[in-house]
Amino acid sequence: MNDLIQNIDKLHTTQMGAERIKRNLKLDGDAVGWCKTKILSGGAEICRQGKNRYAAADNCVITVNAHSYTIITAHIKS
Numbered sequence: 001m002n003d004l005i006q007n008i009d010k011l012h013t014t015q016m017g018a019e020r021i022k023r024n025l026k027l028d029g030d031a032v033g034w035c036k037t038k039i040l041s042g043g044a045e046i047c048r049q050g051k052n053r054y055a056a057a058d059n060c061v062i063t064v065n066a067h068s069y070t071i072i073t074a075h076i077k078s
C-alpha cells in the first residue's frame with residue numbers, strides 16, 4: 001500500500017496552503033478533507049519525485065511533502 005494512503009490521518013496544511021488550494025480549485029469548505037477524499041478515491045495515481053508526493057485524480061494534482069505530510073498545493077491539470 002502507498003505510504004501516503006497509510007498515513008492519510010497525518011495529512012494537513014497551513015492556513016496559507018488552505019487558501020491557495022481553495023483559490024486554485026475554486027473550493028468552499030475544508031480543503032484538507034477534499035484532498036483526502038481525492039487521494040483515497042480508487043482512481044488516484046500517486047508518485048514520489050524528490051521530497052514531494054503527487055496525487056493525480058479527477059483532473060487535479062495535489063502536491064504533498066513526503067516527510068511532513070503537509071499539502072503544499074493543489075491545482076487543475078493543464
